[in-house]
Amino acid sequence: MLLAVTYDNGEVFQHFGKTxxxxxxxxxxxxxxxxxxxxTDGQGHGALAAIxxxxxxxxxFCGGIGPGAVNTLAQIGIKCFPGVEGNAxxxxxxxxxxxxxxxxxxxxxxxxxxxxxxxxxxxH
Numbered sequence: 001m002l003l004a005v006t007y008d009n010g011e012v013f014q015h016f017g018k019t020x021x022x023x024x025x026x027x028x029x030x031x032x033x034x035x036x037x038x039x040t041d042g043q044g045h046g047a048l049a050a051i052x053x054x055x056x057x058x059x060x061f062c063g064g065i066g067p068g069a070v071n072t073l074a075q076i077g078i079k080c081f082p083g084v085e086g087n088a089x090x091x092x093x094x095x096x097x098x099x100x101x102x103x104x105x106x107x108x109x110x111x112x113x114x115x116x117x118x119x120x121x122x123x124h
Contacts, residue, residue: 001027003095004052005088006062007037012084012091014063017045021086024055030096061091064106068118082106 006011006019024052026034040051049072052060060073061084073080083103084091091093094100 001058002056002061003027003082003092004055004057004060005091006060007088010087010089012061012063012086012088014085016048016060016065016069016082019062021050022052022055022057024057025092027092027096032092032096045069049076049078052076052078061095061100061102063086 003025004022005025006016007013007021008019013021020042021037021039024036024038025032033048038051038055038056040048043051043068049069052073053076057078059079059081060083063083063085065080065082069080078097081095081100081102081104084100091100
């Protein structure tokens with residue numbers, strides 16, 4: 001299983017569409033075999049699903065994420081776990097123990113006219 005986490009400075013980045021990095025975890029038989037941080041090269045919203053798909057990601061942990069992005073990820077077979085906060089490595093370890101705290105309703109669907117999210121959980 002290849003798991004991606006929206007990532008910046010060790011933490012789960014809180015806005016999928018603006019994440020500067022993904023941290024990828026290759027998990028086999030419940031153990032992390034390999035970790036890698038990859039840049040999104042400043043690409044946003046629409047391109048991020050393609051980046052994840054190109055790496056062969058199976059699941060994504062993130063903070064806030066819009067319903068369109070969730071649907072796009074689902075269409076390409078990536079399971080989304082929104083509403084994850086805190087340290088990325090700790091979140092993955094919690095997942096492996098069956099203890100991941102996430103919020104399936106942590107969507108980012110209310111925006112100001114300038115395109116910025118109006119919810120704190122989306123844009124920390």
